[in-house]
Amino acid sequence: MHLDREEILKAYGWTEGFAEAAESPEFEGLEPARVLETRRGAWTVLAAGASGPEELEAAAAGRLLHEAAAQADLPATGDWVLVRPTDPGRALIQAVLPRRSKFSRKRPGETERDRIDEQVIAANVDWAFIVGAAGKDWNPRRAERYLTLAWESGAQPVLVITKADLAEDLETLLAQAVEAAPGAPVVALCAREGWGLEGLDPYLAPGKTAVLLGSSGTGKSTLLNALAGSELQRVQDVRADDHRGRHTTTTRTLFRLPSGALVIDTPGLREIQLWADGQAVDSSFSDIEAFAESCRFRDCSHDGEPGCAVRAAVESGDLAAERLESWRKLRREVEFLERRGDPVAEAAARAVWRTRARAIQAMEKARR
Ligand SMILES: Nc1nc2c(ncn2[C@@H]2O[C@H](COP(=O)(O)OP(=O)(O)O)[C@@H](O)[C@H]2O)c(=O)[nH]1
Ligand SMILES: [Mg+2]
Ligand SMILES: [Zn+2]
CATH class of the missing domain: 1.10.40.50 (Probable gtpase engc; domain 3)
Known part of the structure; x- marks a missing residue:
């Protein structure tokens, strides 16, 4: 592979391990790409084009769909995949490279007889930012559930308390958070006023991937925008709609920050079901x-x-x-x-x- 292409991929988190996995003879002639966005049956992937990073609209090859035994075998946001370019700007995903880490949840079956399926929320993540908002909604019990999911994933959890401006007693809240998250760092910040964000600097290194996890409305997209210094994601309008359950963020999408770190924004999981042991x-x-x-x-x-x-x-x-x-x-x-x-x-x-x-x-x- 030409050095420049290697550099482009590295900027999106490509490592030696993935390169080795991609060298298998069965993958001859395929291009590596990272899944930026997952929609129903369609994906946006990033590949190394001749003149720089190139986004491609991708579908899964028939064989991949056919051989997938579960939802979890299909590409998820953050996955490294191997694609065959088709028309300009389009590609077919032929294979998913083995994941370094993954966040899964149990996909609830519709009926009693439905099997429990595993759904991958994000793949190849270094840091799991477990986001909870300060104020009356703060709930250490919810943080514990996400933490359990994080320990299972292979990524390192970081507890992030957003909307610190709304905390009546930030000291007590921090103490509760530290207690709920033994072994995980705790960072409090206010994305709206722009303070405390530097607490995340150690985790936002070039080529490292973080995922934002937490209930809807906790300020994940606002945090992403503040870190990026521009509006990458739409944010909920408080005045327009106050009631719960509205998800402004509807897809799981990977963004690249000016720092060179990669961040996956997710919609809130309505009920977080465990896929953990x-x-x-x-x-x-x-x-x-x-x-x-x-x-x-x-x-x-x-x-x-x-x-x-x-x-x-x-x-x-x-x-x-x-x-x-x-x-x-x-x-x-x-x-x-x-x-x-x-x-x-x-x-x-x-x-x-x-x-x-x-x-x-x-x-x-x-x-x-
Ligand atoms: N007071 C306060 N409100 C915030 C802060 N960050 C976000 N919000 C508000 O919280 C609401 C939900 O934010 P959003 O980023 O869409 O949450 P998401 O669903 O987790 O992505 C919006 O109305 C934001 O303006 C903050 O630091 N302080
Ligand atoms: Mg959002
Ligand atoms: Zn006992």
């Missing part, structure tokens, strides 16, 4: 885990067992009762998911056996 829940509750080391029983559920150090910590005020409750709730959800996941796997296994049994019957019949 018990391990991820435990990493976002490392404080509870630390107390649990001293529980008398290894498998203590901290629910009334004798010698429970976690409950003792709640009683002594070292651990917030809400936090233990929150841990329980997430645990229950994960267990539910795991349980619900099993019948699906079982049904698939049964179908395979049925097919095999039929094939064997047919063979025996033919022999007779």
Whole structure:
């Protein structure tokens, strides 16, 4: 590959690892590109054109669609893909390169019998900015859910408190945030007035990718615009529409900032459903885990067992009762998911056996 093209790709997060994956002989003649935007069945990708970065409108090749076993196998924003250019400005996506990290959520099935599908919100992300607004809507419990998702993703979470101008008591709020996010840095800022943004500088390095995650209306797009110094994304108008549930941002889109960092803006997830395992829940509750080391029983559920150090910590005020409750709730959800996941796997296994049994019957019949 010509050096300039390599430079263009690097500016969009291309690394040695992706280059190696793309070298496989089956990908001969294909061009690497990064997915900037995902819409229903269509993607905008960025490739290295002859004279600079070039945006292409892309569709998925039939084989890719056919071989995708789940939604998660299709390109997501932030993915590196291999494309075959077709008409000028257009391309067909032939393959998705293995992801370095990914944010998934459980896609709720329409009916009882629907399987749980995994939906990838953003791929190949270095930093997960978990965005929550200061003021009366601030909710450390919600932050915990996003954090669990983040620990599972392979990206590093950063808790971002926006609209710091609305905080009545920023000190207390910061203390709550630090407690909700053990192991993650906490940054408070006000995008409207433009202060505190420098707290994100360490994460916005050239070629690094951050994703903005959080409920609708928390100021994600406003923050993106403030970081970019120009209006990249439309922002909700407070006066025009006050009520909840309006999503000004409707797609997941990757932008390049003047600093050279890449930021994915997302619409708010209405109900954030977990696609995580018990391990991820435990990493976002490392404080509870630390107390649990001293529980008398290894498998203590901290629910009334004798010698429970976690409950003792709640009683002594070292651990917030809400936090233990929150841990329980997430645990229950994960267990539910795991349980619900099993019948699906079982049904698939049964179908395979049925097919095999039929094939064997047919063979025996033919022999007779
Ligand atoms: N007071 C205050 N309002 C803000 C701030 N940042 C954003 N907002 C407002 O919050 C609303 C939602 O912002 P938006 O960026 O669209 O949120 P998004 O849905 O997370 O992308 C808009 O009316 C913004 O003007 C801030 O720092 N302070
Ligand atoms: Mg938005
Ligand atoms: Zn215990």
